[in-house]
Amino acid sequence: MDREVFAALMRSGVKYDHDKGFMVDDRTNLKNALDLIGTALSETVTVATTLSEIKCFTCREKIDCKSCTYFDICPRDSKFCLCESHKQGAENLGEYSLAFASGINDLMDGEHAIPRTPPPDRDGVMWAERYRPLVVSALVSNEAVRIKFLKWLSNWKAGDKPVLLVGGPGTGKSTLVQTGSAELGYSMMELNASDVRTREKMRSALGPALTSSSLFSEKRLIFLDEVDGMYGRDDYGGADFIKEIIAAKSLPLVMSANSEYDARVQKIAGYNSKNVLLLRLNRALPRQIGLYLTSVLEKENLVMSDVKLEELVRSSRGDFRGALNTLQANKEEHGIAKFFERDSRLSMRETFNKVFMAHDYNEARAALSDCDVSNVMEKIRAAFQNIISNTKSIPSDRLLTSLRALSDLDLLVRTIEIEKRYRFLKYFDTQLASILFSVKADDWSFHEHDPAFWTIRFRVWNDSKILRSIARQVGYNHHESFAKATAYDMQFLLLAHAYNRTEFTERLIPDDSTRRVFDKEATLIRDKLKTDNV
Amino acid sequence: MWVEKYRPHEIRDLIGQSNVVTRLGSLLENPKEMPHLLFSGPPGTGKTSAALIVAQKILGEPWRDYTLEMNASDERGIGDVRDKVKIFSRHLAMNAPYRIIILDEADEMTNSAQTALRRIMEESSRFTRFIMVCNYSSGIIEPLQSRCAIIRFPRLPKEEVVSRLEKICRDESLQCDEAGLSKIYDISNGDMRQAINLLQGASLLDKIDAETIERVSGITHKGKVGEIINLALDGQFSKARSELIQLTKVQGLSEADFIKYAGDELFRIDDPNLGEIAKLISEYDYRLVRGANPDIQMAALLAHLGSLGGSSKKLEIGHAKDQSEP
Numbered sequence: 048m049d050r051e052v053f054a055a056l057m058r059s060g061v062k063y064d065h066d067k068g069f070m071v072d073d074r075t076n077l078k079n080a081l082d083l084i085g086t087a088l089s090e091t092v093t094v095a096t097t098l099s100e101i102k103c104f105t106c107r108e109k110i111d112c113k114s115c116t117y118f119d120i121c122p123r124d125s126k127f128c129l130c131e132s133h134k135q136g137a138e139n140l141g142e143y144s145l146a147f148a149s150g151i152n153d154l155m156d157g158e159h160a161i162p163r164t165p166p167p168d169r170d171g172v173m174w175a176e177r178y179r180p181l182v183v184s185a186l187v188s189n190e191a192v193r194i195k196f197l198k199w200l201s202n203w204k205a206g207d208k209p210v211l212l213v214g215g216p217g218t219g220k221s222t223l224v225q226t227g228s229a230e231l232g233y234s235m236m237e238l239n240a241s242d243v244r245t246r247e248k249m250r251s252a253l254g255p256a257l258t259s260s261s262l263f264s265e266k267r268l269i270f271l272d273e274v275d276g277m278y279g280r281d282d283y284g285g286a287d288f289i290k291e292i293i294a295a296k297s298l299p300l301v302m303s304a305n306s307e308y309d310a311r312v313q314k315i316a317g318y319n320s321k322n323v324l325l326l327r328l329n330r331a332l333p334r335q336i337g338l339y340l341t342s343v344l345e346k347e348n349l350v351m352s353d354v355k356l357e358e359l360v361r362s363s364r365g366d367f368r369g370a371l372n373t374l375q376a377n378k379e380e381h382g383i384a385k386f387f388e389r390d391s392r393l394s395m396r397e398t399f400n401k402v403f404m405a406h407d408y409n410e411a412r413a414a415l416s417d418c419d420v421s422n423v424m425e426k427i428r429a430a431f432q433n434i435i436s437n438t439k440s441i442p443s444d445r446l447l448t449s450l451r452a453l454s455d456l457d458l459l460v461r462t463i464e465i466e467k468r469y470r471f472l473k474y475f476d477t478q479l480a481s482i483l484f485s486v487k488a489d490d491w492s493f494h495e496h497d498p499a500f501w502t503i504r505f506r507v508w509n510d511s512k513i514l515r516s517i518a519r520q521v522g523y524n525h526h527e528s529f530a531k532a533t534a535y536d537m538q539f540l541l542l543a544h545a546y547n548r549t550e551f552t553e554r555l556i557p558d559d560s561t562r563r564v565f566d567k568e569a570t571l572i573r574d575k576l577k578t579d580n581v
Numbered sequence: 582m583w584v585e586k587y588r589p590h591e592i593r594d595l596i597g598q599s600n601v602v603t604r605l606g607s608l609l610e611n612p613k614e615m616p617h618l619l620f621s622g623p624p625g626t627g628k629t630s631a632a633l634i635v636a637q638k639i640l641g642e643p644w645r646d647y648t649l650e651m652n653a654s655d656e657r658g659i660g661d662v663r664d665k666v667k668i669f670s671r672h673l674a675m676n677a678p679y680r681i682i683i684l685d686e687a688d689e690m691t692n693s694a695q696t697a698l699r700r701i702m703e704e705s706s707r708f709t710r711f712i713m714v715c716n717y718s719s720g721i722i723e724p725l726q727s728r729c730a731i732i733r734f735p736r737l738p739k740e741e742v743v744s745r746l747e748k749i750c751r752d753e754s755l756q757c758d759e760a761g762l763s764k765i766y767d768i769s770n771g772d773m774r775q776a777i778n779l780l781q782g783a784s785l786l787d788k789i790d791a792e793t794i795e796r797v798s799g800i801t802h803k804g805k806v807g808e809i810i811n812l813a814l815d816g817q818f819s820k821a822r823s824e825l826i827q828l829t830k831v832q833g834l835s836e837a838d839f840i841k842y843a844g845d846e847l848f849r850i851d852d853p854n855l856g857e858i859a860k861l862i863s864e865y866d867y868r869l870v871r872g873a874n875p876d877i878q879m880a881a882l883l884a885h886l887g888s889l890g891g892s893s894k895k896l897e898i899g900h901a902k903d904q905s906e907p
Contacts, residue, residue: 424874431877438819446818447884454881457873465872497876499823500830507830515833519655525585526629527774528654528686533833534802534842536582539778542800543582546785551582572800576786 052087056080174375175368178343183226186219187339187367188331195326196223200231200268200299209293209300213307214328217366220303223328224270233268233299249288268299275304275312286315293322330365340370393417395429396493402483403433403491411487412480423460423475427453429493430483436494441486449486456482510564517555517565538572545569583781584774587749588630590637595627596773597741601732605631608730612639612678617702617711619687619726621718622734625772631734632683632712640677649682654689662694663701670705680709687713688720695722702728736771739763745773746780750789757789764791768798770845775801802834806842807849813886814858821883829875836875840866840882854889861885 057063059079062070071077180186183193199210212220228235238249271289292300293315304312307325331339337360344351351359363370393401393414401414420426431453438446456478463471500507514537515529521540522532543551544565556562589595592605608615618635620628636648649669656662666682673679684690690698702711702725711729715721718731743762750757761783769775782797783789798804805828812821828834843862847855865882869875 427874427877431874431880435822435880443816443818443884443887447881447888450877450881450884454868454873454878457877458868458871461871461873497826499819499826502823503827503831506827511831511833514831518833522652522655525582526633526650526685528652528689529833530654530835530838531624534838535775535778536584537832538800538802539582539782542782542785542797548785576796576800 052083055083059083173372174343174347175371178346178371179222180219180226181229183223183230186222186226187335189214189219189328192326192328193223193227196227197231199324200227200233203299206296207299208322208324209296209302211307211312211323211325212301212303212328213305213325214303215305215330215365217363217368217370218328218330219367220328221270221272224268224301224303228268228270231266233266235268235270237270237272268301271300271302273304274302274315275306286311289315331367332365333360336360336363336365336367336370339367340374343371343374393419395420395425396495399429399433399483399493402480403487403493404489405484405487408480408484411484412476415476415480415483423472426475426479427457427460430479432497433491433494434483434486436496436498437486437488437491440488445486449482452478452482510567513561513564514568517561520555541565541569541572542576545573583749583753583777587777588633589627590634592631592634592638595631595634596745597737598627598631598734601627601631601734604732605635609635609638615639615710617706617713617729619713619715619718619721619729619731620734621715621721621731623736623771624716625769625774625776626734626737627773628714628734629683629685632685632714635712636681636683640681643677644681647677647680649680650685651682652685653694654686662690663697666698666701666705670701670709673708679707682709682711684711684713686715688715688717692722695725699724699728737773739766739771742766742769742771742773742776746776749777749780753784755784755789758791761788761790761794764794768794802828802832802838803842803846806839807846809839809883810843810846810886813883814889816887818883818887822880825879825883829879836879837866837869839879840869857889858886861889 053063056069059076060071061080071080183197186193196210196212199207212223214220225235269292274289289302292298302312302315302323306312337356340356340359359370359373363373395418398414398418398420402411405411405414415426418426434441434446434449434453441449456475459471459478460475463469515533518533518537519529521536522529525532525536527536540552540555543549552565556565592602592609595602608618618632620631622628637644640647649665651662651665653662656665669682670680687695698711699722713721713725713729718726718733743759743766746762746765747757765776765779765783769779778801779794779797780789782800783793786793786797799808805824809821809824809828812824825839829836829839840862844859844866847859847862861882865878865885868878
């Protein structure tokens, strides 16, 4: 057989064995392979096998491959397929197809793909470093963003906006800047969160380059990594200095952050598109991580069971670096076959249901620390809502202890936030677990709302707004604060309304919806007075 | 409402404040030399009315245009004060000696806002005068106090309030009895605003006697606060909490105000645990001020009150049920 056809067949996922001949499996792009063979033999070939059942990686629903947009280019890598809804949830479809077509091809076939054998000087280092792509085209996924970035850098002239690269950990922000600047002949000056970034330190590190760049023929680029890691006090004046650089626009400047909504990022860059060019790197798809890891394993001459690989991909949540680190750690400690979960995160509901079913306190604590929601205030609120929803089943002394403990914890968290002593948050899960474990019963299930609030929610959402706006008006008329108007005058106004002395209230009621609320509240007050009288 | 209808419009109409009347009278004789003023005293003693009268007398007919009324408990932040006051105090008043800024409930202002005010007061003193109104002058920072002439409004004496209420009754041609008016004074604790509101409320219902006044006082939020505390002391945690949530989330009484009124009502409790209850309320007041989650803190307070209850006699504020007991 023609050597080229053979290579193409291999690329389509066909395996060859001296004893058994050609083999196809789930990963084979059958259509492609059949076309190739057909061309080689000059006739149409059909295979009598059926496609094995393909399920969504995320939700485990069966996927109908025939209707998939990518059926033609699909390598039949069934393990990491996503159903239509999760595909849309993960990334938009255009991005998906691009990443699919080019990212994978780059990785598998591209000239500049991951080095086939690790270069000697990269030996013995962390895999995350050893397999860091060397050129832009070897990065996986986020094709469109990579192109935008290269365009920005190659067309850069003094006065252009800086770039703010946003993306989760391990999505390739630093790698993109490193490879991009190297390919376009820029030398990169990098400052990241591990450097002290006070104004003076930054000036001495970057200053010469800023002022005398034209003297050098060398092209320079400034890369400020992890700008969300800058702290006001320690990096004193650093943020202002960055603002100055941004305003100067004398050198290409790239900043990276995990989110553009972070307060520090906003302070520095202002996340609107006026000041900076915002480029967002999405998390890689399971399939891309899977292929990447497979190719690394091949190069390291290691094997890993499909189940373990799948588990690793799932727990990586689109983080290449994390996935590689986990892979390496498990190889070194336990051999690749033994593998434990990196971080399997639980939703709020799952977390609390697990806590309620916990047999001992440790189990409860473990569930809490696995919670996907890292905001401690959210956790306290959820704990509170669940205790309050189950008041009936808790003995009153136990209820008091738990609420008191929650109140203490709430206060503690506030103090930690105010004093910025975040180190103490490490006691949080332990405390919350002990509170919950002392009151919970096995048959509890997660409550999303505070029942006392939930039953009157429509009054809160609709009527309350109207009442407040009237109280504000009354406060103005009576020369007093909103609080006083709410506490006293409103009640007497409503009472007057209830007894049809509308001369007092008429001016305050602009429309029918207000009147309805007024009537309702007035009736409530009158009824209350009547029952009190009885 | 009668509170507005019977608001005094002349300095001499301010009741129970002979000292204040003399001092303000002499100030008004020479308005050009009036310093910034600080009125302090318990609620409902005529501070805001006095401030409005001063503005009217000095500024004459266009006084509304040249007076800025701000309520610091609504706008207590530094930004509010600075923006509004700065814009307002920028220009000279035409055909009036200066502009007047009335800062009501000034002791509710944050410390930083008060500090900012210090500078603003100095910068704008050519064109403006401040009248700050507060319950406790200790809530105003020293530098501000030293920039003002402080005028203290004492609590209104019972005879004065009662005779004023009697006059209102005559004007509205209402029947009233001595016991009813006396009850009004007891419940309102000398607060004229509350007293007039109670009178009007009672006039809507029925004749003005002690029993009606008691019933009407139950509809004020202060009355409801008392009720909720009763429920909590009685161990009816869930009921107390759902009432509380209605009060705060629907009617808009803030949790901080709830605690404030609860503290005000404490003196009505005849209870061996009174000290404990007062301690609890002050403690949770502190917790709220720290900015913790109010839902959690209030629930904990109610549960805590439940553990103290038991032996305690209940609060008797506008609580008609208590009257069924012999």
